[in-house]
Amino acid sequence: xxxxxxxxxxxxxxxxLVDYNVDVDEGMVVLDVIHRIQxxxxxxxxxxxxxxxxxxxSCSCEINGKPRLSCMTRMNEFSPDKPVxxxxxxxxxxIKDLVTDVSWNxxxxxxxxxxxxxxxxxxxKGYVMFQxxxxxxxxxxxxxxxxxxxxxxxxxxxxxxxxxxxxxxxxIRLASLExxxxxxxxxxxxxxxxxxxxxxxxxxxxxxxxxxxxQITDNGIIPLKERVVDRYYDPIARIxxxxxxxQK
Amino acid sequence: xxxxxxxQTIEHDVVVVGAGxxxxxxxxxxxxxxxxxxxxxxxxxxxAHTVMAEGGMAAALGNVDARDHWKIHFRDTMRGGKFxxxxxxxxxxxxxxxxxxxxxxxxxxxxxxxxxxYISQRNFGGHRxxxxxxxGDRTGLEMIRSLQDYGIHQGISVHMECTALDIIxxxxxxxxxxxxxxxxxxxxxxxxxxxxxxxxxxxxxxxxTSNSWEYTGDGYALAYEAGAELMDMEFTQFHPTGMVxxxxxxxxxxxxxxxxxxxxxxNNKGERFMFKYIPEKFAAETADTEEEANRWLKGDKNARRPxxxxxxxxxxxxxxxxVKEGRGSPHGGAFLDIASxxxxxxxxxxxxxxxxxxxxxxxxxITKEPMEVGPTLHYFMGxxxxxHDTQMSRVPGLFAAGEAAAGLHGANRLGGNSLSDLLVFGRxxxxxxxxxxxxxxxxxxxxxxxxxxxxxxATDILNRESGTNPYLVHxxxxxxxxxxVGIIRVEHELKKAIDELQRLKKDTEKVKAPGSSQYNPxxxxxxxxxxxxxxxxAVTLAxxxxxxxxxxxxxxxxxxEDKEWQKYNIVLRKGxxxxxxxxxxxxxxxxxxxxxxxxxxxxxxxAEVAAExxxxxxx
Numbered sequence: 001x002x003x004x005x006x007x008x009x010x011x012x013x014x015x016x017l018v019d020y021n022v023d024v025d026e027g028m029v030v031l032d033v034i035h036r037i038q039x040x041x042x043x044x045x046x047x048x049x050x051x052x053x054x055x056x057x058s059c060s061c062e063i064n065g066k067p068r069l070s071c072m073t074r075m076n077e078f079s080p081d082k083p084v085x086x087x088x089x090x091x092x093x094x095i096k097d098l099v100t101d102v103s104w105n106x107x108x109x110x111x112x113x114x115x116x117x118x119x120x121x122x123x124x125k126g127y128v129m130f131q132x133x134x135x136x137x138x139x140x141x142x143x144x145x146x147x148x149x150x151x152x153x154x155x156x157x158x159x160x161x162x163x164x165x166x167x168x169x170x171x172i173r174l175a176s177l178e179x180x181x182x183x184x185x186x187x188x189x190x191x192x193x194x195x196x197x198x199x200x201x202x203x204x205x206x207x208x209x210x211x212x213x214x215q216i217t218d219n220g221i222i223p224l225k226e227r228v229v230d231r232y233y234d235p236i237a238r239i240x241x242x243x244x245x246x247q248k
Numbered sequence: 249x250x251x252x253x254x255x256q257t258i259e260h261d262v263v264v265v266g267a268g269x270x271x272x273x274x275x276x277x278x279x280x281x282x283x284x285x286x287x288x289x290x291x292x293x294x295x296a297h298t299v300m301a302e303g304g305m306a307a308a309l310g311n312v313d314a315r316d317h318w319k320i321h322f323r324d325t326m327r328g329g330k331f332x333x334x335x336x337x338x339x340x341x342x343x344x345x346x347x348x349x350x351x352x353x354x355x356x357x358x359x360x361x362x363x364x365x366y367i368s369q370r371n372f373g374g375h376r377x378x379x380x381x382x383x384g385d386r387t388g389l390e391m392i393r394s395l396q397d398y399g400i401h402q403g404i405s406v407h408m409e410c411t412a413l414d415i416i417x418x419x420x421x422x423x424x425x426x427x428x429x430x431x432x433x434x435x436x437x438x439x440x441x442x443x444x445x446x447x448x449x450x451x452x453x454x455x456x457t458s459n460s461w462e463y464t465g466d467g468y469a470l471a472y473e474a475g476a477e478l479m480d481m482e483f484t485q486f487h488p489t490g491m492v493x494x495x496x497x498x499x500x501x502x503x504x505x506x507x508x509x510x511x512x513x514x515n516n517k518g519e520r521f522m523f524k525y526i527p528e529k530f531a532a533e534t535a536d537t538e539e540e541a542n543r544w545l546k547g548d549k550n551a552r553r554p555x556x557x558x559x560x561x562x563x564x565x566x567x568x569x570x571v572k573e574g575r576g577s578p579h580g581g582a583f584l585d586i587a588s589x590x591x592x593x594x595x596x597x598x599x600x601x602x603x604x605x606x607x608x609x610x611x612x613x614i615t616k617e618p619m620e621v622g623p624t625l626h627y628f629m630g631x632x633x634x635x636h637d638t639q640m641s642r643v644p645g646l647f648a649a650g651e652a653a654a655g656l657h658g659a660n661r662l663g664g665n666s667l668s669d670l671l672v673f674g675r676x677x678x679x680x681x682x683x684x685x686x687x688x689x690x691x692x693x694x695x696x697x698x699x700x701x702x703x704x705x706a707t708d709i710l711n712r713e714s715g716t717n718p719y720l721v722h723x724x725x726x727x728x729x730x731x732x733v734g735i736i737r738v739e740h741e742l743k744k745a746i747d748e749l750q751r752l753k754k755d756t757e758k759v760k761a762p763g764s765s766q767y768n769p770x771x772x773x774x775x776x777x778x779x780x781x782x783x784x785x786a787v788t789l790a791x792x793x794x795x796x797x798x799x800x801x802x803x804x805x806x807x808x809e810d811k812e813w814q815k816y817n818i819v820l821r822k823g824x825x826x827x828x829x830x831x832x833x834x835x836x837x838x839x840x841x842x843x844x845x846x847x848x849x850x851x852x853x854x855a856e857v858a859a860e861x862x863x864x865x866x867x
Contacts, residue, residue: 011766027494029609039719043770044763048292050460053500053605055389056295072608095431096767106293106400106408114401115356125311126350128365134358138383141358141390145294180358 003075004083005033007045011096017085018042024075030086031059031070034098046097054211057146061098062087067148067209089151102147108166111194112173117182129181140176140220142212145169149206149216155199165196168206172220178227192228197221252696255435255703260286260405262442262681263425265412265467268296269388269670270650270677271446272395273348277678278444279402283685286405286438288427290462293408294396297448297460298670301388302503302601304370304380305671306664307345311362312369313549316377317857318342319845325665326846327529328374328559329629329658330799331814332480335838335846336636337655341665341672348671349381357394359383371508374559374662376533376850385503385599391667410436411772412466414702415443415474415646416694422474422645423692426702430772433765435703439694442681444639444647445471446674449628450783452722452776455730457625458490458501464776465783467652471632472782476641478820479654479833480630481783482790483800485661486735488563490624492581497609499624502584502602504663506619507556509598510545511586513567514618515575521582522555525566530558533850545589561660561800564623568735571622581622587615623735627666629657629800630790633819638680639673645684649677659799707765709774715760718774725752725780733788738804742792749785756781782828789830790818 003024006017020037031049038045047070049059054072061070064078064085078084092100121127149168155161166174174191177183191197204217214220260283264275267289278285289296310316322342326333349367353359359381360368369378383390400406409430416424416437425438447467451459468478489502507513515521526534534555535541541554556563567582577583586595592615596603599614606612606619632641632648634655639647650670657665709718732745756778761771796810797803816832823829845853 025495027610028496032496038769039717039723043717043719043761043773044768046767046769050291050295050297050462051300052460053300053497054608055386055601056299056460058291058295074609099767101431102292109397110400114397117354117356125366126309127353129361130365131361134361137358138360141383141393142386143393144299144389177356180356 001080003033003078003080005037006083006085007034007037007097008087009042009045009097010094012094015094028075029071030063030068030073030075030084033075034070034086046095046099048099055144057144060089060146060148060151062089067151069146069148069211072211089147091151091153091157092147104162105145105147105150105169108170109173111166112170112177113185113187113190115177115180115183116185118184121182127182133181136219137176137179137181139214140172142214143169143172144212146211148209148211152205152209154201154203154205161196161199165199168200168216168221170195171197171200171224172214172216175220175224178224188227188231191224192232197225197228200225252437252699252703255437255699257437257439258286259439260284261440261685262286262444263288263438263440264444264446265425266296266446266448266650266652267293267406268298268446268448268650269391269395269667270652270674271296271444272392272399273671273674274444274446274649274678274681275404276395276399276402277675278681279404281678281682283682286407286440288407288410288412288425288438290411291409293406294392296392297462298388298392298667300458300460300501301391301667302385302501303372303505303508304382304387304664305345305349305391305667306372306375306379306662307349307381307668308342308379309346309349309367309369309381311366312378315854315857316379317860319857320376320853321345321379322842323846323848323853324374324376325656325662326658328660328662330660330809331658331846332798332817333658334636334655335842337673339842340636340676341656341669344672345668348668348675352391352394352671355394355398357383357390359390370505371553371557372663373504373507373557373563375664380508380664382505384597385505385601387667391670411775412470413706413775414698415470416698417474417643418693418695420644421688421692422643424694426699428706430767433768433771437694437699439692441685441688441692442645442647444649444677444681445632445652446648446650446677447652449631449651450780451625451627453725453729453780453784454625455726456490456499458487458499459625465779466776467648468631468786469779469782471641471643471646471648472786472820472822474643474646475822476643476646477633478630478786479633479817480658480790481628481786481820482794482818483629483657483659484625484787485560485627485629485800486564486623487626488560488567488623489584489621490626491610492577492620492622493579493610500605500609501624501626502619502621503599504560506584506586506599506602509586510589511556511584512554512589513556513563514583514585515570516577517575519575521570521575522558522563522566525562525569526555526558527562534558559660559662564735565802567622577620579620581620583618584621585618587617592616627651627661629659629661630654637676638683639677640680640684645688647677647681649673659801706775709759709761710765710771712758712760715758716755718759718761718770718777721752721755721759721777722773722780724755725777725784728752729784733784733791736802736804737791739792742788745788746785746792749781749788753781785828786820789828790820793818793830793832
């Protein structure tokens with residue numbers, strides 16, 4: 001079946017949508033179509049990809065304006081009557097074609113205080129922690145760093161406040177550390193002051209696009225916001241000083 | 249022509265090429281030992297092929313079955329590798345894997361837990377006891393993220409989207425690495441005393457593979473050109489269970505964990521065919537009735553393991569045979585059924601990414617219907633020949649670890665032994681490089697002539713007026729290897745492949761990438777062709793040389809294992825005339841103690857280990 005693809009070609013200075021007519025076979029995903037264009041029509045079409053199975057988070061782009069992994073977007077959800085547009089993620093600067101500069105994300109990760117396990121929770125056989133206590137942390141650790149959540153976050157996408165808010169990806173990274181049963185570090189002050197938890201206004205757009213179906217807002221960001229509130233704004237805790245205690 | 253003096257130069261003590269599990273672990277060790285360490289990786293950090301590893305990481309922790317011990321892990325590894333493994337490496341691996349797993353937990357990994365709160369372990373093919381530390385079916389992601397998040401605080405310089413082109417030498421010794429930045433297309437020279445290659449394998453030279461675009465044999469080719477030897481290259485592992493439909497996902501991995509957790513293989517007649525294919529060597533340890541196999545699944549410690557959990561070479565060949573004899577599934581594979589064996593909720597909990605992968609890519613609900621699976625090229629047991637303790641190749645200063653190195657897995661790798669390999673030998677390569685640098689304090693010289701040659705070879709591809717399309721040359725290569733150097737091999741096909749490779753080499757020399765040098769995948773593809781060609785030739789020559797069937801190498805014209813061939817590994821190197829040389833190398837004898845352990849019956853070894861543990865308790 002023939003499809004019309006409109007793919008962004010260009011760099012940070014200039015560019016636009018370029019038309020490609022491509023044969024699409026049964027079972028193909030959008031990334032297959034991009035590869036077919038690359039092999040036969042545009043050898044230098046730039047695209048990132050690795051695993052082609054939704055496990056590495058490299059091939060993020062916007063398909064008909066929606067942030068998606070191109071390797072997990074099947075062609076049978078589109079009709080051949082309408083063109084399919086493929087553009088780079090909007091929140092990060094374009095390098096070339098579908099490839100964007102996501103280095104800002106790596107800088108944010110480096111700012112987060114690393115994991116610091118409690119040596120007391122270890123015996124001769126290793127650390128002891130129970131499945132029910134690690135379930136919620138494991139949910140966050142499913143993150144494949146595709147940055148689609150960063151792409152749709154209003155704070156980053158529309159307001160470009162990358163100077164104030166680390167974005168949903170790193171809020172759940174923080175949540176995975178703060179809720180880790182072995183961790184002894186305290187990041188709650190930084191969650192408020194350095195990572196900007198207050199900027200999130202809980203529209204849940206990040207959760208909607210997460211290919212791993214992580215409940216970013218409800219299970220990650222809201223509990224972090226609650227911990228900030230407990231620490232700084234809970235009157236009883238403030239009187240008794242209990243709010244300073246770290247909860248896990 | 250570009251003046252080498254104008255090329256950006258960065259100096260490190262050691263450069264690690266590759267940022268998968270082995271590369272990251274090696275870099276962490278180097279940095280801990282005080283070396284100025286750089287990582288060069290083709291993709292963004294955290295995207296390396298390690299993320300694709302699903303089932304787990306083998307280590308004899310004994311958390312689920314206390315009878316486990318390094319000796320039993322060692323024995324399983326040697327038997328799985330059909331006794332071609334390097335003894336010392338298999339010993340080091342089995343002994344050190346538990347510490348590497350615990351260390352990863354210390355650095356933040358969150359493994360699934362046992363009821364009493366320790367790291368849980370699952371069953372896998374060829375492993376006597378439940379041994380694989382895991383996180384659902386995304387253990388590789390957990391490993392790479394843990395190493396990444398720990399590694400970024402260790403003072404390592406990470407050079408992302410940077411592709412290694414050639415190793416530079418000062419006399420015999422390593423003195424640098426030429427590479428290029430994908431983003432700008434500009435060249436860079438790393439001046440360094442040691443290089444650790446952790447570049448993974450080369451599955452992309454085949455058509456049906458579980459490997460990503462990065463798997464183009466860069467490390468094999470760079471090491472080969474620099475004078476190092478390759479070994480065991482004939483042993484390419486075809487994982488028995490890759491997806492077979494739709495076409496666009498053909499080859500994508502279906503974890504062995506499906507079988508470890510109870511999944512069974514059926515042909516189109518509904519027969520559980522693996523019972524027909526139990527090799528004599530494993531008969532004593534494998535269930536021969538469905539009734540016994542079912543008891544094992546329920547946890548009966550006296551029952552033997554189901555035949556679906558035989559080693560990968562055996563299962564892959566069996567599926568291949570069922571298909572060949574007309575009992576395959578509609579799309580040319582076998583049925584892998586877990587739906588009728590395990591409750592839907594448990595499948596979703598234990599195998600979440602398999603559930604999504606099939607649901608989203610094939611519209612198959614694995615909790616309700618069977619999957620269709622078939623063999624896919626997955627892993628290179630062979631690779632760069634290294635010293636067993638230091639991981640250094642015969643080129644001073646050049647090290648290798650993980651899939652890029654040969655030795656641990658012999659003729660066939662057990663599932664789960666790869667992730668542990670990455671950490672054990674990644675670390676040891678770091679220790680080896682640090683020792684080497686400590687002993688070699690003299691200055692090194694970066695030869696500009698070698699840099700020039702490397703840069704010119706790369707830029708010629710862009711500057712040519714016209715030439716062959718790199719993508720089509722690659723497709724051609726994949727077809728040649730798939731058709732002639734596949735799961736079942738025979739002399740006339742292997743010879744045909746050698747002829748075809750000569751033709752393809754000529755095409756590669758004429759390849760042209762249109763466009764500029766900035767983030768140009770066509771150029772990148774053209775550059776990697778050279779590496780794939782060298783690797784493909786090495787595999788084909790080694791496969792032709794080994795006149796027997798053993799592990800992952802199956803020769804139609806040489807049926808079964810030949811005792812005589814168990815004495816040799818096949819080594820390849822660049823000859824003085826520039827052609828590839830093949831040599832049968834006699835395996836060195838090892839400690840009689842290791843041989844005794846590997847050749848013990850399982851009952852005797854179980855008893856020995858139990859007695860040892862008892863003695864420890866008393867003392």
